[in-house]
Amino acid sequence: MARQIETRDIPRIRELLQRVLGAEDYARLERLGGLTNRTYKTVLENGEIYVVRIPGEGTGDMICRADEKISTTLACSLGVDAPLLYFGDGGEKVSRYIPKAQTLCAAALQEPERIAQAAELLRRVHTCGKDTGVPFQVFSMAESYEGIIKNKGVPMYADYPEIKEAVAKIRKSLPEPSLVPCHNDPLCENWVQGADKLYLLDWEYAGMNDPMWDLADVSIEAGYTQEQDNRLLESYLQRKPTGEEQRRFLANKIYVDYLWTLWAKTRVPYDGQPMEDWAAERYTRLKGFLAEFGRLEAAVCR
Known part of the structure; x- marks a missing residue:
């Protein structure tokens, strides 16, 4: 089912088309996916196709659009994102449409060939040798989110203090990683198969991070099995x-x-409620990973 077009977005879309492309209007508009932003496939009278993004409400509290622009520009220069035509200070974006674009689902990302393609794309980004100067500080961000949750009066889980402490203990047990440019939010919906190659879109949360984050996130979002995790890691590292x-x-x-x-x-x-449910799903899985890490540590210590 097609997602509903927000009528409030139409004047903004028209203004962007005029400013960026000199187009008076669009011939056809189709809303695409996205958790928080509203993104539209926009077909002009001459048949040219573009993608217009309207930032979602509240995203400015958590996303630095200047940082996103830096990361998006890098991704475009590496050929892993669609060509960027305009990036506004408020997060409005106009890009070229990827020909024959197919947004991937978990099943598509589980295909062996796609696992290898995703690993190669991430390796290209991680090994580009650039320092974007854009931080992705997981635990500082977590503290910031805690503040927003408290200020908004959103109820938190009763056992959260214990879970937070367990996560912090794992962090202290590991050496500090080398930081490289990372996407940091590789949802299945951000992977697009074009006519020519695989693309990774939406660099809102991109920044310098441990490259293992991107691999771990792909695994979670695509629901990988242990065998698929092994394939992902071996494809990425080009060894076991x-x-x-x-x-x-x-x-x-x-x-x-x-x-x-x-x-x-x-x-x-x-x-x-949909976001409350999504948080609960994440939280339950987090506890499972903590238990798995505990078993792994116990096995190593034997």
């Missing part, structure tokens, strides 16, 4: 992972669900 790399991979699964649980809680005042 060491025990320490497997430990970091699992630790980053924990960090991913920890941070995005809090993020989802900050969105509850705007998006309601």
Whole structure:
């Protein structure tokens, strides 16, 4: 079912088309996916196709659009995102449409060839040698989200203090990682198969981070099995992972669900019960990963 077009967005879309492309109007408008932003496939009278993004309410509290622009520009220069035509100070964006674009689902990202393609794309970003100067500080962000949750009066889980302490203990047990440019939010919906290659879109949360975060996040979002995790790591590393790399991979699964649980809680005042349910799903899985990490540590100590 097609997603509903927000009538309030139409004047903004028309203004962007005029400013960026010199187009008087669109011929056809179709709303695409997205958790918080509203994104539209926009067909002009001459048949040219573009994508216009309207930022969602409340996103300015959590996203620095200047930082996003830096990361998006890098991704475009590496050929992993669609060509960017305009990026406004408020997060409005106009991009070229990817020909024959197919937004991927979990099942598509589980295909062996796609796992290898995703690993290669992430490796290209991670090894580009650039320092964007854009931080992605997981635990500082978590504290910021906690403040938003408290200020918005969103109820938090009774056992959250214990879970937070367990996550912090794992962090202290691992060496500080080398930081590289990362996407940090590789939802299935952000992966698009074009006519020519695979793309990774929406660099809102991109920044310098442990590369294992991106791999762990892909695994979670696509629902990978242990065998698929192994394929992802081996495709990315181009060899079998060491025990320490497997430990970091699992630790980053924990960090991913920890941070995005809090993020989802900050969105509850705007998006309601669906975001509350999404947070609960993340939180339950986080506890499972913590238990798995405990078993792994116990096995190593034997």
